[in-house]
Structure formats: C-alpha cells, structure tokens
Amino acid sequence: MTTPASVIVDSAAYAQAVEDAARAAAAYYAGGSSPLDDATYDRLARGIAAWEAEHPDEVLPDSPTGKVAGGAAEGDVPHTVPMLSLDNVFSPEEFLAWTVSLARRTGREVDRFVVGPKLDGLAVAARYRAGRLTRLITRGDGTAGEDVSHAIGTVEGLPETLAEPVTVEMRGEILMTTAQFEHANEVRTGHGGQPFANPRNAAAGTLRARERAYTVPMTFFGYGMLPLPETDAVLAGRLDDLAQSDLMSMAAGLGVHTSAGTAVPDVVVTTPEQVVARVRETAALRAELPFGIDGIVVKADLAADRRAAGSGSRAPRWAVAYKLPAVERITRLLEVEWNVGRTGVIAPRGVLEPVVIDGSTITYATLHNPADITRRGLRLGDHVMVHRAGDVIPRIEAPVAHLRTGDERPIAFPAVCPRCGSDIDTSQERWRCAQGRNCHLVASLAYAAGRDQLDIEGLGATRVVQLVEAGLVADLADLFTLGREQLLGLDRMGQTSTDNLLAALAAAKEQPLSRVLCALGVRGTGRSMSRRIARHFATMAHIRAADAGAMQQVEGIGPEKAPSIVAEIAELAPLIDKLAAAGVGMTEPGATPPPVTGADAEEEDGGRPLAAPGAAGPLAGMRVVVTGAMTGSLEKLSRNEMNELVERAGGHSSSSVSRKTTLVVAGEGAGSKRAKAEQLGIRLATPEEFAALVAGLLD
Ligand SMILES: NC(=O)c1ccc[n+]([C@@H]2O[C@H](COP(=O)([O-])OP(=O)(O)OC[C@H]3O[C@@H](n4cnc5c(N)ncnc54)[C@H](O)[C@@H]3O)[C@@H](O)[C@H]2O)c1
Numbered sequence: 001m002t003t004p005a006s007v008i009v010d011s012a013a014y015a016q017a018v019e020d021a022a023r024a025a026a027a028y029y030a031g032g033s034s035p036l037d038d039a040t041y042d043r044l045a046r047g048i049a050a051w052e053a054e055h056p057d058e059v060l061p062d063s064p065t066g067k068v069a070g071g072a073a074e075g076d077v078p079h080t081v082p083m084l085s086l087d088n089v090f091s092p093e094e095f096l097a098w099t100v101s102l103a104r105r106t107g108r109e110v111d112r113f114v115v116g117p118k119l120d121g122l123a124v125a126a127r128y129r130a131g132r133l134t135r136l137i138t139r140g141d142g143t144a145g146e147d148v149s150h151a152i153g154t155v156e157g158l159p160e161t162l163a164e165p166v167t168v169e170m171r172g173e174i175l176m177t178t179a180q181f182e183h184a185n186e187v188r189t190g191h192g193g194q195p196f197a198n199p200r201n202a203a204a205g206t207l208r209a210r211e212r213a214y215t216v217p218m219t220f221f222g223y224g225m226l227p228l229p230e231t232d233a234v235l236a237g238r239l240d241d242l243a244q245s246d247l248m249s250m251a252a253g254l255g256v257h258t259s260a261g262t263a264v265p266d267v268v269v270t271t272p273e274q275v276v277a278r279v280r281e282t283a284a285l286r287a288e289l290p291f292g293i294d295g296i297v298v299k300a301d302l303a304a305d306r307r308a309a310g311s312g313s314r315a316p317r318w319a320v321a322y323k324l325p326a327v328e329r330i331t332r333l334l335e336v337e338w339n340v341g342r343t344g345v346i347a348p349r350g351v352l353e354p355v356v357i358d359g360s361t362i363t364y365a366t367l368h369n370p371a372d373i374t375r376r377g378l379r380l381g382d383h384v385m386v387h388r389a390g391d392v393i394p395r396i397e398a399p400v401a402h403l404r405t406g407d408e409r410p411i412a413f414p415a416v417c418p419r420c421g422s423d424i425d426t427s428q429e430r431w432r433c434a435q436g437r438n439c440h441l442v443a444s445l446a447y448a449a450g451r452d453q454l455d456i457e458g459l460g461a462t463r464v465v466q467l468v469e470a471g472l473v474a475d476l477a478d479l480f481t482l483g484r485e486q487l488l489g490l491d492r493m494g495q496t497s498t499d500n501l502l503a504a505l506a507a508a509k510e511q512p513l514s515r516v517l518c519a520l521g522v523r524g525t526g527r528s529m530s531r532r533i534a535r536h537f538a539t540m541a542h543i544r545a546a547d548a549g550a551m552q553q554v555e556g557i558g559p560e561k562a563p564s565i566v567a568e569i570a571e572l573a574p575l576i577d578k579l580a581a582a583g584v585g586m587t588e589p590g591a592t593p594p595p596v597t598g599a600d601a602e603e604e605d606g607g608r609p610l611a612a613p614g615a616a617g618p619l620a621g622m623r624v625v626v627t628g629a630m631t632g633s634l635e636k637l638s639r640n641e642m643n644e645l646v647e648r649a650g651g652h653s654s655s656s657v658s659r660k661t662t663l664v665v666a667g668e669g670a671g672s673k674r675a676k677a678e679q680l681g682i683r684l685a686t687p688e689e690f691a692a693l694v695a696g697l698l699d
C-alpha cells in the first residue's frame with residue numbers, strides 16, 4: 001500500500017503545497033506540533049514530487065523533494081559522513097523490486113540482510129573521544145547538524161563514558177518511550193506548558209530545548225558506529241570492515257543501548273523472503289512495544305555489499321525503510337461522553353470526527369480521566385492527534401493548539417453520576433459513582449419507577465439509593481415485598497411518606513404489561529416498542545414463549561433486533577417470575593394474544609393470514625402523531641400517555657409526520673408538525689375532537 005499523492009493541478013497549487021510542506025516540516029523537526037499528520041504530509045510530498053516530475057523547469061528552491069528532512073532542518077556542526085534519510089517501500093513487492101534494482105546496480109546479490117525496528121524519534125550523532133561523550137549533534141540537513149550537547153546526561157542508553165577509551169561516533173535514534181512521554185507531559189503541563197502531541201514530537205522538542213526548569217529523560221538506540229578523524233588507524237580500519245551486525249554487538253559491548261534488548265532486536269537473515277517474514281513479525285508486535293516504531297529498516301549487513309551499493313545524496317542505497325501504516329492521524333474532538341463502567345468508574349470518551357487509521361474508521365477514543373483532560377488542556381472542537389495501533393483502544397494524545405479558531409468550547413465534567421444521579425467520588429484521578437457497583441442497580445430502579453414506566457411516586461433516585469444502601473432492595477421485585485416496618489426504619493421516612501410509598505407500590509402492581517415490560521429496560525425497547533410488544537402478545541407468558549420469528553411479527557422489530565430481545569427476556573426470567581409472584585401485573589388490558597403460529601399451526605389453519613393484532617378500536621389502522629399542548633380532558637396526559645391512548649384505541653403512535661400519517665392531533669403551540677400535516681393534506685384534529693373520537697377509552 002503506497003500513500004496516495006495529493007493531486008496538484010497548477011503552479012499556484014504547487015507553490016501553496018511547497019509552502020505548506022515547508023511549514024509542516026519546520027514544525028516537525030523543531031519539535032513544535034505540525035499541523036499535518038505524517039500520512040497527510042507524505043501525501044503532500046508525493047503530490048509535490050509528482051508535479052515536479054511533469055514540470056522540471058518549475059521546481060521551487062524550497063521544495064522538500066530529494067532533501068534530507070525535506071530541507072527543513074539545518075545546523076552548523078559539519079558531519080564527518082553525511083547523515084541521510086532512507087528510501088521507503090510499502091509492500092513485499094516493492095521490497096523485492098528494491099533488492100532487484102540493488103543487485104542490478106552492484107552486479108551482485110546481497111548476501112545477508114540485517115533487519116531491525118525503524119525507531120520513531122530523531123537521529124543524532126554522539127561523538128566519543130577516548131571513551132568520553134563530548135558532543136551530541138542532530139542530523140540537521142544531513143551535512144551539518146545542531147549541537148545539542150546540553151542534553152548529555154539526560155538520555156538513557158547513551159553513556160557518558162564507554163567501557164573502553166575509544167574514539168568513535170555512535171549514531172542512533174533518540175526517542176521517548178511511552179512511559180517517558182507520559183512523564184514528560186505531566187511535568188511539562190505541571191509547569192504550565194502545552195502537552196506534546198506525541199512521543200516523537202516530545203523528543204524533538206525536549207532535545208532542542210536549552211533552558212528549561214526541569215529535565216525529562218529520553219532513550220537512545222544505537223544503529224551505527226563509525227570512525228572519527230582522530231580514531232586510530234587500526235580501529236578505523238576495523239570499523240570500516242565490520243558487518244553491521246558485528247558493529248552493533250561491539251557498540252553494545254561498549255555500553256551503548258541498541259535494539260538488542262527489546263522484543264524486536266536486529267536479526268540477520270539471508271533471503272528477501274525471510275526479510276518479509278521478519279517485517280510481519282515486527283508489525284504484529286508493534287502495538288505492544290513500549291516505544292514507537294514507524295517501520296522496519298533493512299540493511300545490507302556486509303561491509304562489502306554496502307561499499308558496492310554506495311549512497312545517493314538523500315539516502316544510502318544499501319538500506320531501505322519498510323514503512324508500516326501510520327498509527328496517528330489528526331482529527332477533531334466533537335464531544336465527550338461519560339460512561340459508567342460495571343464497577344462505577346465514570347470514564348470520559350471522546351467522540352471524533354471519523355478518521356481512518358490503518359484501514360479502520362475511528363470515531364471514539366479514550367480520554368482516561370478528568371485530570372487527564374485538564375492536563376492536556378483539551379476543548380471541544382479541538383484538532384487532536386489520535387493514536388491507534390493494533391487492537392489497542394485508540395487514544396487522544398493532545399490538542400494541536402495552534403489550529404484553534406477560538407470557537408472551541410470547554411469540556412463539561414458531570415456534577416452527578418450520569419447513570420444513576422448519585423454523587424461522584426472525585427478523590428481519585430479516576431472518578432467513580434458513589435454507588436460503586438450498585439450504580440447500575442440504582443439507575444435501573446430509578447428508571448423503572450419513572451413516570452413513563454411504573455410511575456411510582458415518591459421513589460426518586462435519593463430514595464432508591466437509600467433502599468439499596470440499607471440492603472433492602474437488590475432487584476426490582478424486592479420493591480414490591482417491602483414491609484411497613486422496614487420503610488419506617490429508614491432516615492427521613494415518617495408515617496405519611498411510608499404510607500404514600502406503599503400505596504404507590506400497590507398501584508404500580510396494577511400497571512399494564514407494557515409499562516412493566518418497559519420498566520424491565522430490555523435493550524432496544526423503549527416506551528413505544530414496549531407498548532407494541534405488549535399489545536401484540538397481550539400477556540407476559542406469550543412474550544416469553546415467543547421465539548425470534550414470533551417476535552418479528554411485532555411492527556418495528558426486524559431480524560436483527562428480535563433475537564436479542566428474545567435472549568434478554570429469557571435472561572430476565574428469574575426476575576419476571578419474582579415480579580409475578582409479588583403480584584405485579586402481567587397482562588395488557590384490551591389486547592388479545594396472537595393466534596398460535598409456527599409450522600404446526602400453519603398446517604392446521606391452512607396458511608390463513610394472521611389477523612392483524614390490535615386491529616380493533618376507533619383508531620384501527622391509523623397512524624397518529626400528537627403535537628402541541630393538550631387541553632380539556634386530555635390536559636393531564638403526558639406525551640407518553642397520549643401515545644398509550646392512541647394504541648389502546650387501535651392506532652399506531654408516531655413522533656414524526658410523513659405521508660403515511662393519517663391523523664395529527666394538534667394542540668396549542670403546535671408548530672412544524674402541524675405545518676407539515678397541512679402541507680401534506682393530512683387530517684388534523686384539536687385535542688377536543690380527538691377526545692371525542694376516543695371517548696369510550698377515557699375514564
Ligand atoms: N507531520 C509532518 O508535518 C512531517 C513533516 C516532515 C516529515 N514527516 C515525516 O518524517 C518522515 C520522513 O522523515 P526523515 O527523512 O526524517 O526520516 P525517514 O523516515 O525517511 O528515515 C530516516 C531516519 O530513520 C531513522 N531510523 C530509525 N531507526 C533506524 C535504524 N534502525 N537504522 C537507521 N535509521 C533509523 C533515522 O533517524 C534516519 O534518519 C516521514 O514519515 C514523514 O511523514 C512528517
């Protein structure tokens with residue numbers, strides 16, 4: 001898979017692209033955050049190169065094409081041997097083609113390859129004189145780099161003295177491990193700074209910063225060693241002749257950190273097929289590595305092969321980077337959702353503008369906890385760097401602060417548990433519902449007691465919490481066996497409130513099946529779906545006997561929903577039994593059970609079409625929408641109760657007006673729905689007219 005190129009259509013677009021690329025690369029190499037993610041930058045760079053190939057006379061001097069670091073970095077300390085970039089391949093085919101063209105150029109096959117991780121940091125040259133680290137230099141433009149010796153002593157794996165007093169230059173990558181990155185961001189934001197977008201960025205920024213009130217550690221991985229002009233001739237000769245793999249063993253022996261101790265050490269193989277196999281192994285390990293890699297580097301191992309291949313001005317010909325798909329993209333943070341886990345942990349989750357990372361569309365990313373959001377300084381609407389590797393949950397790293405428009409909004413933290421409404425324990429970084437594991441129970445009981453379900457007056461969230469905490473209620477059915485004495489024993493429960501609650505519970509037992517079903521909170525069945533199921537089956541026994549096929553006979557339940565509803569009802573069997581035993585109603589007044597269906601039944605009645613359920617009543621076959629404020633005898637009815645009334649009268653209630661709608665009950669203040677009904681020529685009724693229509697069903 002090659003990164004597609006941006007398409008550049010004319011000179012003006014080309015000039016703009018060059019400017020954008022130069023600005024991005026300057027930020028990227030300086031450790032500021034680039035406005036582009038790597039995939040976007042690479043697409044732009046390829047577009048630029050493609051346009052230049054067609055218009056060689058119009059190439060601008062600032063073009064990144066063919067330059068180390070895209071021409072965006074520089075320095076004033078000359079390198080003894082240029083520090084180059086690497087050419088890229090993206091597939092086994094491209095890699096094989098690379099080996100073939102290399103063999104053609106050198107007139108020989110490469111004998112041995114060394115295959116290792118392409119570490120995602122920045123290249124440095126570390127000069128050791130008589131075994132002491134004297135100078136640290138960045139890659140810069142490849143011929144000269146920047147002196148960053150001030151960082152000596154803060155880079156793990158890059159010792160200040162070697163095991164032997166040799167004069168050599170170590171080359172390698174400086175990066176931050178994931179743990180170092182997290183630490184660095186904590187320290188940095190603790191000092192009032194903006195968090196870094198990702199570990200690479202953090203390493204680049206940290207390495208170049210000269211004066212800072214704090215130091216944060218980084219890690220070095222050596223991948224090259226060469227003589228300096230002062231190196232004695234014997235050693236210089238040896239270094240020039242050693243295989244890459246032997247050089248690295250020697251570096252490790254001198255005390256320098258290399259990939260050797262990691263899960264993806266450099267390995268020596270002899271065939272291109274073995275290289276490809278190793279690439280696959282490394283890619284599979286990527287997500288679990290404690291440091292970032294953006295590919296695999298393949299090098300000719302033997303000095304003779306390297307000499308024969310030589311180098312171009314931008315990259316050596318004896319090595320190539322097998323790139324892995326980018327794991328980071330920049331997208332926007334649209335919302336933050338707060339989800340309560342099984343143990344009551346309240347975790348924020350970012351809703352993203354969908355973005356494709358490594359072939360999957362990502363719409364959510366974890367945000368850890370509120371403190372983390374504060375630390376990262378995130379706001380809604382921010383552009384954020386999103387990281388996703390393998391099956392690991394995508395995470396938001398940091399806002400790309402300079403892309404802010406001023407329209408970003410602060411992220412609101414919940415004041416009470418978003419599920420059950422209880423207090424939140426904020427004493428730890430991970431917030432928890434004060435109800436802990438009982439949160440779910442409190443939430444489901446409060447829901448069941450709600451006005452549109454069992455309508456148990458006096459049983460709000462606070463009272464539910466009290467009952468649960470006192471250990472009196474462990475499920476919905478326990479409510480109906482509560483005794484007077486038990487209730488009186490609770491705080492703030494006097495005679496009157498106890499009597500009222502007991503009366504409300506007794507009344508709840510008389511609720512129709514539709515409300516009991518709704519109170520059970522079966523996933524995918526809200527108020528209107530519960531009503532349809534209850535009217536269709538008429539009794540709980542019929543609902544429980546229904547298989548997925550029978551469940552699909554209910555309007556609005558398709559082949560996807562039916563099995564999960566059936567399964568959940570089966571799961572709820574013990575609770576339903578307990579409710580029935582406590583005297584809770586299990587029938588829907590006015591509904592008749594469907595005739596027996598299934599193979600047997602069909603034979604018996606010769607395939608006769610089933611009678612449409614609930615087809616009787618003044619509104620039989622009608623689709624009714626209720627809108628505006630109800631008045632007169634309907635004044636006290638909630639919207640849910642109105643819908644119930646419509647369905648008891650044999651109609652079908654709906655919340656939006658369409659061509660299928662047959663009647664719109666428009667009360668005071670009815671707006672757009674009324675207008676739409678008029679426009680479509682649908683019959684309108686005032687609340688009074690409607691009340692007359694269903695008079696027989698009103699108390
Ligand atoms: N987001 C942006 O705005 C932006 C801008 C510029 C460049 N970039 C990214 O930078 C990359 C190209 O940059 P580049 O030319 O600096 O590097 P490169 O990816 O072409 O590879 C060369 C570098 O690989 C490194 N490397 C890691 N492990 C190595 C190993 N085992 N052996 C040898 N070298 C190893 C060295 O630092 C070396 O300099 C692209 O991925 C591009 O997307 C991004």
Ligand SMILES: [Zn+2]
Pocket residue numbers: 340344417418419420421422433434435439440
């Ligand atoms: Zn809760």
